[in-house]
Amino acid sequence: MSRFPEDLRYSEEHEWVRGGNGNTVRIGITDFAAEALGDIVYVSLPTVGEEIAAGDSCGELESTKSVSELYAPVAGMVTAVNDALADAPETVNTDPYGDGWLFEVEVADLAGLEALLDAEAYAELTA
Amino acid sequence: MLRAGGRAALRVGPRGREPGSGGRRRCCSSGPDGLKQTPLHAFHRQQGGRMVNFAGWSMPVHYALSHLESHLHTRQHCSLFDVSHMLQTKVFGRDRVKFMESLVVGDIAELKPDQGTLSLFTNEEGGILDDLIVTSTSEQHLYVVSNAGCREKDWALMQGQAEELRAAGGDVHLEVSENALLALQGPSAVQVLQTGVSDDLAKLPFMSSAVMGVFGVPGCRVTRCGYTGEDGVEISVPIGRVLELVELLLRDPQVQLAGLAARDSLRLEAGLCLYGNDIDETTTPVEAALVWTLGKRRRVAMDFPGAPVIVPQIKGKVKRKRVGLISTGPPIRPHMPILSPEGRPIGEVTSGCPSPCLKKNVGMGYVEGEQSRVGMVLAVEVRKKSCPALVTRMPFVPTRYHTLK
Numbered sequence: 001m002s003r004f005p006e007d008l009r010y011s012e013e014h015e016w017v018r019g020g021n022g023n024t025v026r027i028g029i030t031d032f033a034a035e036a037l038g039d040i041v042y043v044s045l046p047t048v049g050e051e052i053a054a055g056d057s058c059g060e061l062e063s064t065k066s067v068s069e070l071y072a073p074v075a076g077m078v079t080a081v082n083d084a085l086a087d088a089p090e091t092v093n094t095d096p097y098g099d100g101w102l103f104e105v106e107v108a109d110l111a112g113l114e115a116l117l118d119a120e121a122y123a124e125l126t127a
Numbered sequence: 128m129l130r131a132g133g134r135a136a137l138r139v140g141p142r143g144r145e146p147g148s149g150g151r152r153r154c155c156s157s158g159p160d161g162l163k164q165t166p167l168h169a170f171h172r173q174q175g176g177r178m179v180n181f182a183g184w185s186m187p188v189h190y191a192l193s194h195l196e197s198h199l200h201t202r203q204h205c206s207l208f209d210v211s212h213m214l215q216t217k218v219f220g221r222d223r224v225k226f227m228e229s230l231v232v233g234d235i236a237e238l239k240p241d242q243g244t245l246s247l248f249t250n251e252e253g254g255i256l257d258d259l260i261v262t263s264t265s266e267q268h269l270y271v272v273s274n275a276g277c278r279e280k281d282w283a284l285m286q287g288q289a290e291e292l293r294a295a296g297g298d299v300h301l302e303v304s305e306n307a308l309l310a311l312q313g314p315s316a317v318q319v320l321q322t323g324v325s326d327d328l329a330k331l332p333f334m335s336s337a338v339m340g341v342f343g344v345p346g347c348r349v350t351r352c353g354y355t356g357e358d359g360v361e362i363s364v365p366i367g368r369v370l371e372l373v374e375l376l377l378r379d380p381q382v383q384l385a386g387l388a389a390r391d392s393l394r395l396e397a398g399l400c401l402y403g404n405d406i407d408e409t410t411t412p413v414e415a416a417l418v419w420t421l422g423k424r425r426r427v428a429m430d431f432p433g434a435p436v437i438v439p440q441i442k443g444k445v446k447r448k449r450v451g452l453i454s455t456g457p458p459i460r461p462h463m464p465i466l467s468p469e470g471r472p473i474g475e476v477t478s479g480c481p482s483p484c485l486k487k488n489v490g491m492g493y494v495e496g497e498q499s500r501v502g503m504v505l506a507v508e509v510r511k512k513s514c515p516a517l518v519t520r521m522p523f524v525p526t527r528y529h530t531l532k
Binding site: 039042 | 193194195388392456457458480481486510
């Protein structure tokens with residue numbers, strides 16, 4: 001059974017976005033996505049300092065059964081990436097909302113988050 | 128991120144080769160999807176097996192455990208695989224050894240009673256038609272197990288040759304075994320099995336075979352072999368009692384069901400070829416680094432199909448050779464180009480996956496002969512990116528066969 005924390009916003013491409021730290025937001029993929037992908041074996045992330053636009057392809061997730069592109073759910077500059085995933089990509093499966101986060105972005109405008117889904121709307125999308 | 132398609136669902140399996148039914152009796156039926164089913168099909172579904180098309184068969188790719196969990200469980204404990212889709216053939220008759228040697232590269236005559244070997248069916252051009260296990264049983268027949276994806280081809284090959292031999296006055300005839308086939312693989316596989324058999328399994332070395340009762344099911348052929356690099360057995364069991372045997376084996380908490388996904392990554396870590404990917408009709412045994420399968424007497428006599436092509440390759444040069452690769456970056460997958468240190472394409476990956484045990488990307492592929500030395504640093508092109516790949520001796524993970532010292 002997938003879980004969708006109430007304090008996160010969600011994209012239709014199954015990413016979550018966590019605010020609450022000034023203009024910096026943290027991004028990951030949902031429990032639902034991690035389960036659908038299966039065992040994740042390789043994660044390619046954007047580089048720190050890179051400017052990304054919402055909807056840009058900015059990395060990829062490879063599981064034992066497929067490769068999926070990662071799309072930026074919001075626009076901004078990448079300020080951090082989760083380097084620990086290089087050695088332990090399976091963390092995305094085991095702790096998708098915690099240690100399995102992917103990268104952080106400094107957004108110019110937090111209003112971009114409002115365009116994303118809340119937990120209830122995302123739960124409906126995946127139902 | 129899920130909107131982008133990846134590749135095909137799973138990279139296992141020969142490039143679909145299984146033609147329609149040949150009208151021959153065998154241990155399978157067909158489902159509404161047109162896929163053939165093993166006698167355990169309903170059981171797989173009950174157990175939560177995710178079923179996929181493998182060479183025309185509906186087979187479980189994994190069950191409740193994920194691919195990686197199942198892989199690691201096999202290396203730590205043991206797993207039970209349904210491999211009933213493989214072709215089991217019995218070869219009877221006075222001339223059975225002569226018959227088999229007319230089709231394969233191995234020395235079948237030298238096999239001791241109940242001893243088996245990996246061998247290869249080859250064609251006149253030296254290409255590999257299939258790989259198979261031949262056991263010379265003490266029950267006056269050869270027991271042959273070959274690939275599901277080659278069932279029709281193998282049967283036609285053997286049947287054609289048997290007819291020819293009979294026409295020349297020879298004594299040979301073939302029978303398809305109606306049995307199901309299970310593989311119990313892993314370090315505790317034999318310990319689990321021992322609780323259900325009276326024979327001392329310590330005396331059944333790697334690549335030997337015996338008929339015994341297993342957990343009360345009489346007449347099972349137990350062969351100490353497998354496709355994982357682990358100790359373990361394959362059990363040929365009458366269809367009517369296979370479900371009962373599976374349920375009894377699963378009572379032991381060490382035993383978990385495993386499917387095609389784990390089978391593929393386990394065999395790759397063990398450096399074993401998948402027919403249709405790593406070897407096929409265009410690769411010779413020498414190119415495939417399977418020279419050890421060519422019987423010494425057979426090389427001298429040059430009396431197996433394709434020998435005039437294959438034998439000179441042993442001492443000469445081959446254009447390409449199968450090698451093991453360990454790479455960094457994204458996992459390598461079949462058909463990705465292999466590049467020389469200068470960036471020139473020199474071959475293609477034929478199998479690849481992240482190794483669950485080594486936590487590194489492993490794979491195999493063919494490269495030009497001069498570039499095949501262990502220790503060479505080549506590269507694999509992964510989605511336009513060049514990733515370093517070290518030519519590595521196989522197996523990648525040490526095998527644990529029960530060989531008598």
